[in-house]
Every structure is written in structure tokens, then in C-alpha cells.
Amino acid sequence: QSALTQPASVSGSPGQSITISCTGTSSDVGGYNYVSWYQQHPGKAPKLMIYEVSNRPSGVSNRFSGSKSGNTASLTISGLQAEDEADYYCSSYTSSSTLRTVFGGGTKLTVL
Amino acid sequence: EVQLVESGGGLVKPGGSLRLSCAASGFTFSSYSMNWVRQAPGKGLEWVSSISSSSSYIYYADSVKGRFTISRDNAKNSLYLQMNSLRAEDTAVYYCAREGQQWLALDYWGQGTLVTVSS
Numbered sequence: 001q002s003a004l005t006q007p008a009s010v011s012g013s014p015g016q017s018i019t020i021s022c023t024g025t026s027s028d029v030g031g032y033n034y035v036s037w038y039q040q041h042p043g044k045a046p047k048l049m050i051y052e053v054s055n056r057p058s059g060v061s062n063r064f065s066g067s068k069s070g071n072t073a074s075l076t077i078s079g080l081q082a083e084d085e086a087d088y089y090c091s092s093y094t095s096s097s098t099l100r101t102v103f104g105g106g107t108k109l110t111v112l
Numbered sequence: 113e114v115q116l117v118e119s120g121g122g123l124v125k126p127g128g129s130l131r132l133s134c135a136a137s138g139f140t141f142s143s144y145s146m147n148w149v150r151q152a153p154g155k156g157l158e159w160v161s162s163i164s165s166s167s168s169y170i171y172y173a174d175s176v177k178g179r180f181t182i183s184r185d186n187a188k189n190s191l192y193l194q195m196n197s198l199r200a201e202d203t204a205v206y207y208c209a210r211e212g213q214q215w216l217a218l219d220y221w222g223q224g225t226l227v228t229v230s231s
Contacts (some may be wrong), residue, residue: 003156005209005226034215034216034217036217037190037220038157040157041152045207045221045223045224046157046207046218046221047221048212048217048218049218050217051212051214051217051219052183052215052217055214057217057219075198087156089156089157091157091218093215093216097157099159099171099173099174100159100162100171100216101147101154101159101162101205101216102159103149103157103158104156104158105132106156106157
């Protein structure tokens, strides 16, 4: 099964905004609004940041936002802070084969 | 407070078996679907398997289908992953994760348990 496609790395300075893309197909990202985003700091478990494309769980900063256009979903982080430095993963429901969820390859965010 | 605690990881030889457990607390376990997600050393997340609240619906990634079996015991608030015919490529940290009220959103994760498959 193919993972969703994310850039390997992105970077930004404190206070800036960055966007991480997540590209799939019409069988996953493009066909359903079940895209989630997770943040993972080194040695820690992932944390849910966005669900259903653009919704934030309680307690997640409104600096994090999600969107989708066609087969590509995006995570935008505004007002970058040092603690945002982490790996970010997208995931989506997929209708292909027996899979239910597919993850992206992950993006390393560096705050300069 | 929601807590998920995995156990059962360790070193196993290729072809061997291992059973992972995930003890849940702080929520009504029987009301939620549960998932296993793994992460090979230095690699990304890979969804492994999911099971619905009453065990009616079970799904597996192609990479583990026929070798792994997910199950749950709602009376014991526990999730399991029986892993057979283990391969070197199964080496990973295995996380159990709760699927929240929002479908397919994994809102709580355990700390993970490391499975190493090596001779």
C-alpha cells in the first residue's frame, strides 16, 4: 500500500507561518473528509492536532489549521514557536483494498 | 484521565510469536474502536490494525494480514495484538490508540512497546 506523500522537511523562523502538504488520491484524501494530522516529538507518542480536515481537538492551539483542495490536504502553523519543532504526519481514510487508514511519510519541521 | 499502557514487547527470533497487550483506563473502553499503529526505528507511522467497539469490524494492513490478529476483552478493558510468523521488518515500536468520537481520529495514544525481531 502507498503512503500519502509529504515533504521530508520544512523550516521556518519563529513567528512565521509554514504549510505542510499531504498528497493522496481520489481513493483517500480527495474522496473523503477524514484527514487527520498528528504531531510527534522525539521519543514521544503522536498527538492528534487536526481531524476531519480542519477541526481542532479541544486544547490544541488555534495556530494550527487544516484545509484540503482536491487530492491534497494541508496543515498550516502560524506564529511558529520553538516547541512546534517536531515531526508531523497526515492520515486519511482509504477505500483501497482492506486498508482503513493510511499515513503520510512524515515531515520534519525545524524552527530556525 | 485517559490512559493506554502497552506491554508485551521484546526480542523475538524471526518466525516467532509475540502477544502485545494494551490496558485502557479513564474511559468507557467498550464504546470505542481501537487501533494498533507501529513505527520502525527512524521511520514514519504505519497503521497496522483496527477493531470496532464490539469486535464486529476488524481490519488489517496488507503487510500483516494473515500473520497478526487483533482482539479485545471489554470486560478487562484490554486490547491485544497476537503477532505470528514475525519478520525482521516487523521490528518497531507498537502503539495502541483510541479512535475518538470523530471517526478515524486517533485521539489518545499509549507510550508504545518495542518489538525487535532478530536472530
